[in-house]
Amino acid sequence: MDVLPTREVNRKKLGMGALLEARQVMEKAASMEEAIELLKDYQRGVSWAFLVGDGNGNGAVIECTAERFIVRRDTSVYPEQLEEEETVVTVANHAIAPEISAIMIDKSPLRFEETDRRYAELTYEVLQAHGQIDEVKARELINILSPGPESWFYGEDLAQPVQVSVTIMDLTNKRLWSLYGRYDHTWVSFDFSNRI
Incomplete structure (x- = not known):
């Protein structure tokens, strides 16, 4: 998990925090779908990206704010998405879902380039090693x-x-x-x- 710096926060209802959310998901969820449902139900005041998966090869990235909850699966297709393999999903602290990317706080060219570069480099390397990791x-x-x-x-x-x-x-x-x-x-x- 990593923070997504967005404008969509709720300082009055912060929730229990991402570390506790992650711990509860690991304790209670038996599948990726259960993990997604648990995370969806939590109240949160700030934005996060969660990478979830299970032992059956399923994977997804959750990009969420205080108000929005987007699940980006390995089969999802978004305009800024670089993953070309259906079984690959990667994440950095760079939102890909347009609903979240549009409300990122720091879209200054240097900061945005940095997060975009991390996502691009990681995705490229994962795709190059696909099936051999x-x-x-x-x-x-x-x-x-x-x-x-x-x-x-x-x-x-x-x-x-x-x-x-x-x-x-x-x-x-x-x-x-x-x-x-x-x-x-x-x-x-x-x-x-x-x-x-």
């Missing part, structure tokens, strides 16, 4: 902006802090990997196959 490739894909010799976003310093965390979930095999602390720290992994 394992744990190693997933780490490479999710780290396209991370510090290193090729990074235009964070520079080269690997000792800098990770902004929140970087997490990969393999919903089919029920495993996750997460990086937090600093970029030069070791990834941690968790196998939840015999826990659910």
Whole structure:
């Protein structure tokens, strides 16, 4: 999940927060459709993008504000959408659904170019690796902006802090990997196959 900076907020009814929403979805939803319904029912005061999926290969991006709830599925087609494969859906903090994109706060050319570039680069790399994404490739894909010799976003310093965390979930095999602390720290992994 990531914030979508839009004008559509409700400061008087903030809801329980995206982290708690995500936790409840993970605890209660047995399918992607159940996850979507749970997220749809939550009250929220700010805008978010949620990436949801299940172990059956289903995936969707939810772009939502205090008033709107748009589900962008792997089969959806939007004018600004770059995903060309029906089984691919990607997200950055850049709204694709026209109803949400139109109310983004910061449409200054530099800021909008930055979010658009992140979405475009990630989508391009995912499409290039389509059908061949394992744990190693997933780490490479999710780290396209991370510090290193090729990074235009964070520079080269690997000792800098990770902004929140970087997490990969393999919903089919029920495993996750997460990086937090600093970029030069070791990834941690968790196998939840015999826990659910």
